[in-house]
Amino acid sequence: MVSKRVQVEIAGMTFQVVGDDDADYVKGLAKDANRRIDEIERNNYRLNDVQVYILTLLNALDAMHKMEKSQKEADALSQEAGALKDKLAEIEALKRDLETSREDAATEKAKIDSFVAQVAELETEEKELKKALDEFRRKNENLDGALSEKDRKIKELEEKNYESQMRIVDLNKEIYVLRGEDEQK
Numbered sequence: 001m002v003s004k005r006v007q008v009e010i011a012g013m014t015f016q017v018v019g020d021d022d023a024d025y026v027k028g029l030a031k032d033a034n035r036r037i038d039e040i041e042r043n044n045y046r047l048n049d050v051q052v053y054i055l056t057l058l059n060a061l062d063a064m065h066k067m068e069k070s071q072k073e074a075d076a077l078s079q080e081a082g083a084l085k086d087k088l089a090e091i092e093a094l095k096r097d098l099e100t101s102r103e104d105a106a107t108e109k110a111k112i113d114s115f116v117a118q119v120a121e122l123e124t125e126e127k128e129l130k131k132a133l134d135e136f137r138r139k140n141e142n143l144d145g146a147l148s149e150k151d152r153k154i155k156e157l158e159e160k161n162y163e164s165q166m167r168i169v170d171l172n173k174e175i176y177v178l179r180g181e182d183e184q185k
Contacts, residue, residue, distance in 0.1 A: 006021075
């Protein structure tokens with residue numbers, strides 16, 4: 001870049017400022033310097049020109065350092081804000097994950113509720129089957145009792161039949177014996 005020369009007046013003195021900056025910018029700086037010098041002169045009328053200029057320079061340096069400090073703090077806050085934005089993005093992602101987890105949990109709860117209903121139905125069916133089994137066992141016991149009674153009666157009848165057959169055999173023997181005596185007479 002080509003250096004520019006700008007003529008400005010500060011505290012009644014003319015200066016030639018050489019630099020790359022825009023002329024309006026340099027004139028604005030000179031205007032700000034004059035405003036500051038005038039303010040110091042109005043508030044401190046006992047100071048000579050050198051003291052006014054030094055105090056003005058000191059105040060300007062103080063303002064500049066405070067601005068730099070504020071800028072550093074602003075940069076730090078900006079970094080913190082960036083970190084907070086990152087945290088907020090992380091929180092939003094966690095919220096989305098939580099919502100997804102809640103939806104998944106609701107789906108799983110619906111499945112569990114369905115399984116619980118099925119278990120309840122199966123328990124009801126099991127109770128009915130147990131009742132039917134108990135009824136079947138009771139009937140089976142009754143049938144076993146009746147069968148035992150019939151077996152006992154069959155056995156009793158078989159014994160009577162055997163006794164009757166034995167009686168018939170004895171009677172047949174007696175008949176043969178009686179016939180044999182009749183035939184001999």
